[in-house]
Amino acid sequence: MANGEKPASMILFEEMLDRIRTGQWPVGSRIPSERVLMAEFGHSRVTIREALSMLRALGILSISQGKASVVQKMDAKLLGRLFPLMLSLEGERTYQQIFEVRLSIESRTAYLAALNRTKQDIDELERVLAILKSHLAQNIEQSLESDLRFHIRIAKASGNPLFPLLLEALSGFVAYVQFLSCKGDQVRRERALHFHESIVQAIRDQDPERARVEMESHLRTSADRMLKSGLLKKNSQ
Amino acid sequence: MANGEKPASMILFEEMLDRIRTGQWPVGSRIPSERVLMAEFGHSRVTIREALSMLRALGILSISQGKASVVQKMDAKLLGRLFPLMLSLEGERTYQQIFEVRLSIESRTAYLAALNRTKQDIDELERVLAILKSHLAQNIEQSLESDLRFHIRIAKASGNPLFPLLLEALSGFVAYVQFLSCKGDQVRRERALHFHESIVQAIRDQDPERARVEMESHLRTSADRMLKSGLLKKNSQ
DNA sequence: TAGATAAACTGGTAATACCACTTATCTCCT
DNA sequence: AGGAGATAAGTGGTATTACCAGTTTATCTA
Numbered sequence: 243m244a245n246g247e248k249p250a251s252m253i254l255f256e257e258m259l260d261r262i263r264t265g266q267w268p269v270g271s272r273i274p275s276e277r278v279l280m281a282e283f284g285h286s287r288v289t290i291r292e293a294l295s296m297l298r299a300l301g302i303l304s305i306s307q308g309k310a311s312v313v314q315k316m317d318a319k320l321l322g323r324l325f326p327l328m329l330s331l332e333g334e335r336t337y338q339q340i341f342e343v344r345l346s347i348e349s350r351t352a353y354l355a356a357l358n359r360t361k362q363d364i365d366e367l368e369r370v371l372a373i374l375k376s377h378l379a380q381n382i383e384q385s386l387e388s389d390l391r392f393h394i395r396i397a398k399a400s401g402n403p404l405f406p407l408l409l410e411a412l413s414g415f416v417a418y419v420q421f422l423s424c425k426g427d428q429v430r431r432e433r434a435l436h437f438h439e440s441i442v443q444a445i446r447d448q449d450p451e452r453a454r455v456e457m458e459s460h461l462r463t464s465a466d467r468m469l470k471s472g473l474l475k476k477n478s479q
Numbered sequence: 480m481a482n483g484e485k486p487a488s489m490i491l492f493e494e495m496l497d498r499i500r501t502g503q504w505p506v507g508s509r510i511p512s513e514r515v516l517m518a519e520f521g522h523s524r525v526t527i528r529e530a531l532s533m534l535r536a537l538g539i540l541s542i543s544q545g546k547a548s549v550v551q552k553m554d555a556k557l558l559g560r561l562f563p564l565m566l567s568l569e570g571e572r573t574y575q576q577i578f579e580v581r582l583s584i585e586s587r588t589a590y591l592a593a594l595n596r597t598k599q600d601i602d603e604l605e606r607v608l609a610i611l612k613s614h615l616a617q618n619i620e621q622s623l624e625s626d627l628r629f630h631i632r633i634a635k636a637s638g639n640p641l642f643p644l645l646l647e648a649l650s651g652f653v654a655y656v657q658f659l660s661c662k663g664d665q666v667r668r669e670r671a672l673h674f675h676e677s678i679v680q681a682i683r684d685q686d687p688e689r690a691r692v693e694m695e696s697h698l699r700t701s702a703d704r705m706l707k708s709g710l711l712k713k714n715s716q
Numbered sequence: 717t718a719g720a721t722a723a724a725c726t727g728g729t730a731a732t733a734c735c736a737c738t739t740a741t742c743t744c745c746t
Numbered sequence: 747a748g749g750a751g752a753t754a755a756g757t758g759g760t761a762t763t764a765c766c767a768g769t770t771t772a773t774c775t776a
Contacts, residue, residue: 249544249759251532275726286761288525292532295488299533307486307727308769339639342591350583402576486728512757523730544758545737
């Protein structure tokens with residue numbers, strides 16, 4: 243016989259999650275202390291703490307000793323952490339696989355961005371582009387981070403919040419590979435910058451088809467470099 | 480001053496996760512009892528249980544009273560549960576958003592499936608198609624489930640395991656919407672079936688471009704029906 | 717009034733006991 | 747000897763108590 247009874251800690255977990263969802267516990271606010279929750283929910287402290295641990299595992303709750311626990315913004319960074327974590331449990335992902343997904347998504351984000359971009363989007367993209375340029379000769383980590391921000395900013399300009407979310411989730415994989423592709427090679431980074439500028443130009447001109455083509459060229463060029471480097475089969479995580 | 484010290488429960492959580500990752504605790508196996516883990520890790524039962532609760536929250540561990548806890552396969556179904564859960568915390572998702580993501584992904588899976596499909600893929604697709612046909616006049620839930628399976632099977636045929644994973648993750652959203660789109664309208668389901676057959680045919684013929692076009696037509700047609708139904712703005716979750 | 721001190725919070729861990737449920741074992745009856 | 751039921755052992759679930767370790771707040775002192 244299946245045991246349908248859910249443990250109290252599970253119920254509390256869902257109930258607390260619901261409080262966060264409904265705004266009863268707003269993002270950024272400090273939730274009541276464990277002693278208070280004990281009385282409120284009518285359960286012992288261990289049960290309360292187990293429920294809180296679950297929320298913590300999902301990154302929804304920030305808990306640290308001495309301080310009150312605060313509700314975290316459920317942004318894409320969390321997804322970016324959990325996504326690779328989960329995928330790592332069923333086989334390794336290759337760069338080829340990541341690339342294909344990025345291509346399918348980003349060719350679309352570029353297209354939609356050109357269609358839906360606002361003046362504010364353009365300004366933002368220019369800004370990120372400037373940062374990208376300034377980081378060209380600097381350290382690699384910053385340069386890669388800026389590059390990722392650039393692509394995510396385009397996804398944001400698409401008007402569909404799911405796209406930047408997905409990209410951020412995938413970024414848990416791409417980081418290392420991007421690092422390899424740009425490592426110590428300033429010429430490559432300059433070439434990538436040129437592509438970035440072309441993409442922004444197409445988005446500014448509201449030319450979806452050109453934006454798509456430029457984005458695909460950019461990604462394909464990066465992928466080809468990986469191939470030549472013989473690092474294609476390298477696992478990304 | 481930031482408190483860099485991680486609580487023991489957190490450390491144990493990561494350590495247990497690592498044991499699962501490395502295969503020390505294989506998927507499907509039963510992990511030691513809490514009393515044993517107490518001795519092994521040298522911590523009290525509450526600490527052990529808090530770590531276990533975190534694994535449970537992620538769906539990695541199946542825990543039920545009386546029975547030993549077993550390591551769960553970290554498949555896409557879990558992602559499908561967690562994904563919408565997380566997204567639900569930052570604004571609602573509309574059908575339009577889901578549709579755009581599906582279009583970007585599935586136009587690519589159809590294309591790749593036509594390129595990389597094996598004979599076994601074709602057989603499987605035929606089988607799913609037959610099931611789909613047999614469910615045409617039957618209850619809606621089964622029909623929708625089969626439809627989802629069909630699309631995921633195509634993604635699988637692409638050869639890139641990330642695609643079916645993403646689709647399954649998105650399915651947490653589409654279910655309700657698909658339900659609406661097909662609800663009580665057998666004519667629509669028959670038309671969808673026709674599209675499905677065309678897609679399979681293109682994949683069988685190894686005609687990537689045609690497969691892509693057919694898939695896009697299929698999805699766009701479904702989306703248009705949603706528009707006409709006035710349900711476009713309806714939240715999917 | 718400013719700084720140091722102390723009290724009152726917060727979460728983290730441990731130990732113990734008991735309950736609820738499942739599984740394995742044993743015993744007894746046929 | 748074999749099967750069915752009772753029994754015992756093992757599992758997770760919860761509660762209680764106590765104390766530790768940080769943080770914040772209030773208080774007192776210089």
